[in-house]
Amino acid sequence: MGPMHRVLIGMAFIIACRGAWSQELEQGTPDCSQEAVDAAITGARSGDAAAIYKMARHYSTGACIPRDGRTAIALYQLAAEQGYAPAFYNLGVIAAANKDYRTAEALFHRGAQLGHRGCELHLGILYSFSSSIPEVGDDAKAFAWLSLAAARAGKTAMEAKAILEDVAKQLRPEDQERGERILQQLERTYRAVPEFRP
Numbered sequence: 001m002g003p004m005h006r007v008l009i010g011m012a013f014i015i016a017c018r019g020a021w022s023q024e025l026e027q028g029t030p031d032c033s034q035e036a037v038d039a040a041i042t043g044a045r046s047g048d049a050a051a052i053y054k055m056a057r058h059y060s061t062g063a064c065i066p067r068d069g070r071t072a073i074a075l076y077q078l079a080a081e082q083g084y085a086p087a088f089y090n091l092g093v094i095a096a097a098n099k100d101y102r103t104a105e106a107l108f109h110r111g112a113q114l115g116h117r118g119c120e121l122h123l124g125i126l127y128s129f130s131s132s133i134p135e136v137g138d139d140a141k142a143f144a145w146l147s148l149a150a151a152r153a154g155k156t157a158m159e160a161k162a163i164l165e166d167v168a169k170q171l172r173p174e175d176q177e178r179g180e181r182i183l184q185q186l187e188r189t190y191r192a193v194p195e196f197r198p
Contacts, residue, residue, distance in 0.1 A: 030057045032064035044075070049082035050198060056087070080107075085114035085196040092122060101126065101136040115196035117156040120149040124160060128167050142167050143179030148186045152195075 030036070040058065043051025056075035059068045073094060079087035088111030095104035105126060111119030124145035130137030146167055149160035171179065 029061045029063035030054055037064050047082075049079045049084035049087075052082070053079040053084050053087055056090070060090070080110075083114060085111050085116035085119070086198070088114065089116050089118050089122070092119065096122075096126065101133050105136050111196075112190060113193065115193045117149065117152055117154065117195055120145060120152070120190070121156045121160050124149055124167075125163060128163065139167065139171055140175040140179035140182055143171055143176065144182035144186055147179070147183050148190060 030040075036054075037058065040051050040054040044055045052075050056072045056079060058064045059072035059075065061067070073091075076087045076090050076094075080091055088107045092104045092107035092111065095101070095107055105123070108119040108123045108126065112123060124142050126133070126136055127138045127142035127145060130139050130142070143164070146160045146164040150157050150164050152160075168176075
């Protein structure tokens with residue numbers, strides 16, 4: 001099974017398990033006009049993180065140019081090295097697809113620090129698998145991250161609210177209390193972080 005096939009399976013796993021879908025930035029296919037592809041190639045060659053990310057999207061979807069999972073991952077890593085938030089999201093999804101949940105957690109954290117709302121949401125989703133992914137699953141953390149994401153605006157907030165309802169139903173009182181404390185810390189750290197805009 002190739003890397004991109006594992007990524008797609010992993011994304012389907014995350015989506016199916018929690019009814020979530022990726023943040024708008026990662027949905028669909030990139031612009032396949034020759035002008036857009038040429039601009040991405042030129043920008044990537046000059047080292048522009050956004051263009052490198054766009055090239056990674058082209059290689060990962062295979063819609064505009066032939067699909068190449070290894071190249072896509074390498075380009076996501078290059079964009080991440082420059083601090084490009086969406087690259088951390090996609091690398092986190094790849095890590096989760098490969099069952100490297102600790103790495104996924106770290107990547108989603110870094111993306112959240114950079115204002116990627118999908119990373120906040122997916123941290124909550126990742127933590128919500130307390131029974132199936134015990135190495136990272138934590139109901140209190142799930143509650144806290146989903147609460148943070150639910151308080152935002154946009155599609156990720158709507159997704160977070162729906163998932164939060166399910167998580168809240170199964171919280172033990174001690175997890176609820178710990179989750180509230182974690183949420184207070186998250187709000188101090190992340191509330192004022194502006195949303196990443198490409």
